[in-house]
């Protein structure tokens with residue numbers, strides 16, 4: 001596919017790629033009046049929309065950062081593509097067969113490389129999906145059945161099987177005309193001393209798609225207990241697979257995230273499947289990394305809907321939650337979305353996939369519906385271990401929870417959580433509670449201890465504003 005694309009084909013691609021549709025794949029657009037649309041700019045950080053799209057002229061422009069251009073320039077910029085690749089990308093979406101000038105001006109090097117890798121991944125995903133039906137994939141099919149997934153579910157999510165042995169996929173891709181260099185560059189095989197060998201062997205594989213629905217990598221779970229590799233193995237960082245800005249399930253969830261103004265962050269591939277099948281169609285998961293800044297930016301662009309305020313981001317956690325909550329809270333505050341952050345924890349520690357198997361679809365929907373605002377969740381967590389039926393127990397719970405309230409940066413929000421804390425503990429004395437909160441604020445500022453401090457407080461009073469906590473990110477989500 002080397003060479004220069006014919007001018008008339010480029011013009012056709014431009015004409016058949018409505019800018020509002022293409023941009024709308026990445027961010028939520030709403031009317032800006034006068035026939036134009038606006039949304040949050042994907043190219044610079046902003047909280048109110050200055051990114052404008054004019055469908056009548058098929059152009060976009062950002063008043064914030066000054067970027068702008070046509071639909072091809074947009075795709076180049078957002079997908080980090082060259083001109084040829086961007087045109088190829090749009091042509092495929094629009095169903096246009098491109099023609100190339102012979103001996104064109106564009107050198108055959110990096111141009112089109114991404115396209116080749118996308119094609120290799122498409123071929124690999126098809127291969128894996130077919131292999132799931134083969135006799136040797138029995139353990140893989142059993143894994144899915146035990147988790148409540150039917151064959152149709154597996155097909156819907158494109159789940160496949162990577163055969164054992166060393167070069168089943170590599171041999172298949174070579175036959176399809178891909179070079180060893182492309183196969184290794186795409187992370188589909190690793191380079192060994194005697195040539196490339198398959199990265200994923202004897203594993204169940206989930207194709208990871210980018211926001212436009214192209215497969216850009218895989219997540220793979222081991223099936224053989226004797227396999228001493230990690231439980232989950234992902235595609236390494238490649239020109240296509242940038243795990244810091246990929247969310248599994250986003251291709252399926254993005255429209256619902258925009259419509260419902262909610263995103264549910266779960267921990268694994270099977271949890272995303274379980275949620276979607278149970279009716280929580282806004283579920284997504286990170287791919288072998290913690291939830292970070294780029295993930296948040298992607299969600300924010302989708303969540304910006306009718307108002308300036310982004311919707312809800314619901315984090316579901318199973319088990320060991322204390323450390324995660326501290327990290328989540330530090331992250332949410334740093335990025336200014338604490339008020340939009342919710343936490344949903346199944347009390348007995350089941351993840352959405354197990355929950356669905358044991359208690360059905362309704363239980364998964366209930367889990368998400370029972371979400372609590374981040375601060376409320378953190379405050380109530382501090383009540384654990386205290387007997388709220390006695391004055392001594394309530395006072396100890398108050399002193400355990402007050403540092404959380406004290407550390408809320410927004411004064412108005414802090415005040416209202418103080419009122420709530422009073423109600424939740426049934427103390428019925430707002431002034432007493434807010435004085436206690438202020439003591440903890442002074443304590444945090446001066447590094448001293450609040451007094452008096454009841455010895456009955458069982459929980460470690462670690463200060464959530466401790467800088468060592470704030471630097472933390474959410475812990476890795478195994479998937």
Ligand SMILES: [Zn+2]
Pocket residue numbers: 041042043044051062063064065066067
């Ligand atoms: Zn901008």
